[in-house]
Amino acid sequence: MPNRSSGPRVGLFVTCLADMFRPSVAFATVKLLEQAGCQVEVPERQTCCGQPAFNSGDRKTTADIARQTIDAFDGYEYVVGPSGSCIGMLHYYPEVFDPSDRYYQRALELKNRSFEITSFLFDVIGMDSLQEQLKQLQFNHKVTYHDSCSGLRQLGIKQQPRELLAQVEGVELEEMEEAETCCGFGGTFCVKYPEISNRMVSNKTDYISNTGAHTVLGGDLGCLLNMAGKLKREGKTIEARHIVEVLAGMTDIPAIGEADYDLAQQL
Amino acid sequence: MQINTPFFKQRAHDALHDANLQKALGNLKAGFPEKRAIAVSRMPEFEELRNQGRDLKNHIMEHLDLYLEQFEAKVIENGGHVHWARTTDDANQIILDICKQVDAKTVTKGKSMVTEEIGLNDFLEANGIQPVETDLGEYILQLRHDHPSHIIAPAIHLNLEDVSEAFHANHHRPKSMDPAVLMQEAREVLREKFVAADVGITGANFCVAESGSTIIVTNEGNGDLTQTLPKTHIVVTSIEKVVPTLEDMTLFLRLLARSATGQEFSVYNTLSTGPRREGDQDGPENFHVVLVDNGRSEMVGTEFQDMLRCIRCSACMNHCPVYGAVGGHSYGWVYPGPMGSVLTPQMIGIEKGGMLPNASTFCGKCESVCPVKIPLPKLMRHWREDEFEKHLQPKAARYGLAGWAFLAKRPALYKPYTRMASWLMKTWAGKNGRIKKLPLAGGWTDWRDMPAPQGKTFMQAWKEQQKAGEQP
Ligand code: SF4
Numbered sequence: 001m002p003n004r005s006s007g008p009r010v011g012l013f014v015t016c017l018a019d020m021f022r023p024s025v026a027f028a029t030v031k032l033l034e035q036a037g038c039q040v041e042v043p044e045r046q047t048c049c050g051q052p053a054f055n056s057g058d059r060k061t062t063a064d065i066a067r068q069t070i071d072a073f074d075g076y077e078y079v080v081g082p083s084g085s086c087i088g089m090l091h092y093y094p095e096v097f098d099p100s101d102r103y104y105q106r107a108l109e110l111k112n113r114s115f116e117i118t119s120f121l122f123d124v125i126g127m128d129s130l131q132e133q134l135k136q137l138q139f140n141h142k143v144t145y146h147d148s149c150s151g152l153r154q155l156g157i158k159q160q161p162r163e164l165l166a167q168v169e170g171v172e173l174e175e176m177e178e179a180e181t182c183c184g185f186g187g188t189f190c191v192k193y194p195e196i197s198n199r200m201v202s203n204k205t206d207y208i209s210n211t212g213a214h215t216v217l218g219g220d221l222g223c224l225l226n227m228a229g230k231l232k233r234e235g236k237t238i239e240a241r242h243i244v245e246v247l248a249g250m251t252d253i254p255a256i257g258e259a260d261y262d263l264a265q266q267l
Numbered sequence: 268m269q270i271n272t273p274f275f276k277q278r279a280h281d282a283l284h285d286a287n288l289q290k291a292l293g294n295l296k297a298g299f300p301e302k303r304a305i306a307v308s309r310m311p312e313f314e315e316l317r318n319q320g321r322d323l324k325n326h327i328m329e330h331l332d333l334y335l336e337q338f339e340a341k342v343i344e345n346g347g348h349v350h351w352a353r354t355t356d357d358a359n360q361i362i363l364d365i366c367k368q369v370d371a372k373t374v375t376k377g378k379s380m381v382t383e384e385i386g387l388n389d390f391l392e393a394n395g396i397q398p399v400e401t402d403l404g405e406y407i408l409q410l411r412h413d414h415p416s417h418i419i420a421p422a423i424h425l426n427l428e429d430v431s432e433a434f435h436a437n438h439h440r441p442k443s444m445d446p447a448v449l450m451q452e453a454r455e456v457l458r459e460k461f462v463a464a465d466v467g468i469t470g471a472n473f474c475v476a477e478s479g480s481t482i483i484v485t486n487e488g489n490g491d492l493t494q495t496l497p498k499t500h501i502v503v504t505s506i507e508k509v510v511p512t513l514e515d516m517t518l519f520l521r522l523l524a525r526s527a528t529g530q531e532f533s534v535y536n537t538l539s540t541g542p543r544r545e546g547d548q549d550g551p552e553n554f555h556v557v558l559v560d561n562g563r564s565e566m567v568g569t570e571f572q573d574m575l576r577c578i579r580c581s582a583c584m585n586h587c588p589v590y591g592a593v594g595g596h597s598y599g600w601v602y603p604g605p606m607g608s609v610l611t612p613q614m615i616g617i618e619k620g621g622m623l624p625n626a627s628t629f630c631g632k633c634e635s636v637c638p639v640k641i642p643l644p645k646l647m648r649h650w651r652e653d654e655f656e657k658h659l660q661p662k663a664a665r666y667g668l669a670g671w672a673f674l675a676k677r678p679a680l681y682k683p684y685t686r687m688a689s690w691l692m693k694t695w696a697g698k699n700g701r702i703k704k705l706p707l708a709g710g711w712t713d714w715r716d717m718p719a720p721q722g723k724t725f726m727q728a729w730k731e732q733q734k735a736g737e738q739p
Binding site: 022047053150153154181200203226228229233256257 | 276279280283588589592593625626627628629630631632634635648649650651652653654655656660664668671672674675676677678681685688689698699700701708709710711713714715716717718719720721723724725726728729
């Protein structure tokens, strides 16, 4: 259903992991944005933010992808995505170009209008316009929240998801020890140094279990796939979800790594 | 020191399976990071201090030649000597020559990472001079023919049992597991060495240009005996340690103690300003400063200049989840942790040191605690760029990246490809919602399940939904 509201035009940055692994996270993001009065569009020419190239030292590919993304999101008032890591990568684009490059200014300008979803809702839209919708939700579980590294340390996302969650009826937030410590995903790190990554994610699942939470929530699918995959391998029943699923009232969808689920049924 | 950096992965594997080491590393977290957090919380202006520290160091690096020359002139004015060592070999030779001039048989040493960097102990021994480490941690390591695994707590990888055994084997006294007894034992043994030494070698935390002073910061007091009892004191340090004034130095002392150990101030802050003057109670007759370059001046003016701000506080490694998992020896050379992952490739070459800047998730914790705000992840990324340009990364990684890049730059191809990949993985997973073993993804599925995709890609599902919405 196309949205005809008169609010800001927002380009959705889908992110590769939401695109491939968990489209419901992107749908939940759209729903939240529309509820907040935005007109949401999904630019066709987006692929990945370019982080794999950036972190592998491939400057040329990074710049190519940055240009493609800057072009794809030209003209939107805001660019919003369900990941601190990918939006954080968009914020690195100015570093990719020489200040004399004509894309440099455009990169700066994209940086200023791109937001991770919880930060967009809380910092840009504001609680006043959201409270009513959020108050109607219910999620009767103890949850714990993992702070993903880029969101936390690059974008300063800490209280935003917590403030939003606090509005949802039934949510009991129990903070885990070392919530701010990396889960060991790190993009290609987890396959380049699997044993170290495994130690880091094992520490993380211990901290998660110690809270007695029913669900671990987070804002980045990379970390969530990593933590969910480890929890499953350890035979633990703790569920893992992206926070937007709770905020959009889409928790009837099986949690990450849970039983088979056919996307088509829901749409 | 032998370079084992290329074996990082194997060493990390061994470290992860070493129960004793893991126990020792467990103590690290409870120690430094928590103490630092308390110290920082007690100082509201800490953030402002970090900015000042960063800016001052940047200023120094812009005028490094100027401050070094001023420092040299002052040392000479005070009656001391300054030696410039471009390479590690130069540094060792200079130190040996000084030792020979005074006919030295034994030298005592305060804790110094620069002397580890230049491999001084092995060099002196090979030339018939016996170095004796006097920092307790370093002393234990010397008895065990071991090397530091941490820049301020060199023996952090050891447990009490290891220390007790090393003392028993070397001191020929009854074995004890009482730390107080062991400490006393070390004191007694070392006291003789202090008195007998011909030369005392220390490092320096800072060199003060306006006064020609060097300072060492310790918590044991061994450094004071090392530098005041022998007739000759040699300070071995590196060029980026220079600061303009004594007041500037105090800014860094405040940052250093809090960042390192969570102390407001270290126990001993000892300044050395030239040799003993007439009427002085103590001090050496000869005072030498050896200023080591070893690749540092090449960093000035490059993207790695930021690294020269480092004040060797160790906060980055204390907070690093990779260091915390595998310990300092896994890094395979002198400097471990995030600061080592930036410095090591500079000093031994990216060809040998390339493993280190790759062994990071870029979680950014190190940068967030660094007292002089060094952008460590960014600098590690610069090394990866260097590697990429020199085609040093493993073939599989390079081809994988190239294949991915080809698709990511072509949205029209990317979409069908991702659709197919999602569908394949979902089909592979069957009804389970997750995959236990995925070909080519062993790095993932050896250790954790792979949650299955939901089926369609979002781009596909969105398009279908939009189409359906347009129909009347
Ligand atoms: S890089 Fe920063 S945190 Fe690490 S030792 Fe140097 S000054 Fe300390």
